[in-house]
Amino acid sequence: MKRINQDLNQKVRSYVDNLFAGIGESQQLYELKEELSINLKEKIIDYKKAGMNEEEAFKEAVSSLGDLSGLIEDMRQIGQDQTRKSVYSSMTARVSTAGLITGTLVGLFGLLTMAMLYFMGLPLEAVTGPAIFIVVGGAIVAYSLLTRETNKKYAMTKVRAMLYGLSVGLILFSLFTAFTSGFATGEIFIGISSFMVFFLAGFGLLLGLLFTGTDRKKER
Amino acid sequence: MASNISTDLIRGHTDTIILNVLQQGDSYGYQIYKTIIALSGNQYELKEATLYTAFRRLEKEGYIASYWGDETQGGRRKYYRITETGVERYRKNKQDWHFAKNVLNQLIEGGIQNEENKPGS
Structure with a gap:
């Protein structure tokens, strides 16, 4: 039963996708497809209850939809407007902008504090302390960049962008621990060993993300 | 379902028909579709394509609002209120309809009784 449902889902989904093939993506199109699909599916299930087989039910439900050309034209219009209009006004874009600014400022703060401590003549292991701000700033910047929708690319999903941010953070953190522990102990091997742990974790995560990525390029 | 019923005449009232369904409770696309068929006594089918177009128009004009249901099995329903x-x-449309209905009835079926209006008299 589950299997059949799965097939029907697929069938309805691809039929609806086909109806609106080649039309620029928009939130409204996405919602309309969602709405059409579920209603179509319920209609098919009703027809099947009335004694039709799945093939007949599907055909009957689809052919009784009526003339969709007006809706399709509507969606095409919206899709075109969407790509033409600036994309920076959405809420996520604003969050992303705020993130970029915050991340950069936090990073800069770390950098400047480090410079200050260095010229104060403090020992090197103390100088590297504020670099933790660069780690945090870098992770925030990475996350904000990826959740930003541009003219050419869609924004990444939040979870994915967060994982990217985490991997960037881990790699930066590995450098941070490497220098701090290296300078503190004066032994390079200690630096490398503490570097290794976080770097490998971060780099592994990054590779995993890179290899499972989907294309976020926008159709033109 | 009788197809010879004058659908054009009815189609002009699509918005009012939908509003009538929704003023009796929130509903979603396919259910509204079925309700309209039932209300007409199986004599009239408002095509889904027409329905969706009307939903979009009504929502834009602020007469209805939509929200997503929380079903998970095979997708969510989009409800309208x-x-x-x-x-x-x-209410306004219903008033207009009562007015038009009476006038039309007189215009289409009414006999002329006033002698003075006959030509040549």
Whole structure:
């Protein structure tokens, strides 16, 4: 039963996708497809209850939809407007902008504090302390960049962008621990060993993300 | 289902028909579709394509609002509810309909009784 449902889902989904093939993506199109699909599916299930087989039910439900050309034209219009209009006004874009600014400022703060401590003549292991701000700033910047929708690319999903941010953070953190522990102990091997742990974790995560990525390029 | 019923005449009232369904409770696309068939006594089918177009128009004009249901099995339903202005609109349309119905009835079926209006008298 589950299997059949799965097939029907697929069938309805691809039929609806086909109806609106080649039309620029928009939130409204996405919602309309969602709405059409579920209603179509319920209609098919009703027809099947009335004694039709799945093939007949599907055909009957689809052919009784009526003339969709007006809706399709509507969606095409919206899709075109969407790509033409600036994309920076959405809420996520604003969050992303705020993130970029915050991340950069936090990073800069770390950098400047480090410079200050260095010229104060403090020992090197103390100088590297504020670099933790660069780690945090870098992770925030990475996350904000990826959740930003541009003219050419869609924004990444939040979870994915967060994982990217985490991997960037881990790699930066590995450098941070490497220098701090290296300078503190004066032994390079200690630096490398503490570097290794976080770097490998971060780099592994990054590779995993890179290899499972989907294309976020926008159709033109 | 009788197809010879004058659908054009009815189609002009699509918005009011939908508002009537929704003022009796929130509903979603396919259910509204079925309700309209049932209300007509199986004599009239408002095509889904027409329905969706009307939903979009009504929502844009602020007469209805939509929200997503929380079903998970095979997708979510998009529910519609009527707004305050929608209820207002429905009342107005109903009044207009009563007026038009009476006038049309007189115009189409009424006999001329007043002698003075006959030509040549």
